[in-house]
Amino acid sequence: MTQTSQNPVPTRERIQKTAIELFSENGYERTSLREIAEHLGLTKAALYYHFKTKEDIAASFFDSYAKDVDVICDWGDRQPRDLETRRELLRRYAEVVQSHVPVMRFMQHNQAALTRLDRGSVFQNRLDRLRDLLVDQDEPLTNRLRAWDALTTLYSGLVTWRGRQKTDTDQQMREAALEISMSLIDANSRA
């Protein structure tokens, strides 16, 4: 749209790429705008041309993730509310998680910073929408909590778990997380 035929990488995207790297590494609040600007050979004030605030940079990460989750939920809304639909929802969400690992890690590590953002609640809101497709409001507490665990299992292993061994591949970790997640949802159907 604003791209010329030469297509150099736009400054806006360069900022996003550098920012998520530094935010993930050092935390959102510990990463200064000066630091980001220096990595890019810009000045602090130059960032303010491309983004209204520092928070806006962080919020811009969510858009693609939120869109992907919305696609899943829209699909889920049109399906029968049975076990197979729920298993397929978990499969699809696992794929989304896999394609947004840096963003997931950033969101998991900076929850306090994100609750301050208007668009920061995107993460929680999308999880809540998925949860409502996985379990009915009138099911027992144990089932509702188990549905929540089924969702968090899919990303918390990738982000917070430190028991990974050298022989564990990414593929194996995703499959293991999905298997555990599935078994939690299966248990809900038996209860």
Place this chain on the structure above:
Amino acid sequence: MTQTSQNPVPTRERIQKTAIELFSENGYERTSLREIAEHLGLTKAALYYHFKTKEDIAASFFDSYAKDVDVICDWGDRQPRDLETRRELLRRYAEVVQSHVPVMRFMQHNQAALTRLDRGSVFQNRLDRLRDLLVDQDEPLTNRLRAWDALTTLYSGLVTWRGRQKTDTDQQMREAALEISMSLIDANSRA
């Protein structure tokens, strides 16, 4: 020890109490020392008499939690490594979690800030030690990940879950979390 017979609440403890409230509510980085001082009728500099830095205030929260977890792990080290020991470990950890809810919430929401702290890794280190008691290193990946989920289930529901209903009591939530956690460990024994 340093307490007189009058036993007024020591300033140090008043600072801790106010700090964890504000940290939990607004996040660690968004809570300024001036804000804490104002809540207590002190000046910012007065805090520096009782704590060396802001990080020291946060780190001081962990001590009691870490001690409680160490007691559990020390007990676990002296038991046979069987299923009943592991179930009992989960029961005891659930009690620790329950008695440190504000601290657990603070740690969960401020992971990025905490990894900067020397004593901040206390949280992760203690979880890792518990995990090693719940599962053997040479068990399949799925079992190791399931042991991790068994632990996180015990506190993540209290902290990040938003599906709680008015009729759900604290007691019921703890029991539900413990039941799910137990079933994950039980599954490891069957695998």
Place this chain on the structure above:
DNA sequence: GTCTATACTGTGATAGAC
């Protein structure tokens, strides 16, 4: 021992020159 006054550097942010 407990705290106040004050100052230092770095932060996110804004206004306006080029």
Place this chain on the structure above:
DNA sequence: GTCTATCACAGTATAGAC
């Protein structure tokens, strides 16, 4: 589209009042 200048406020630190 990028920069300079400037702002209020942050965490930190020390000197000294009581």
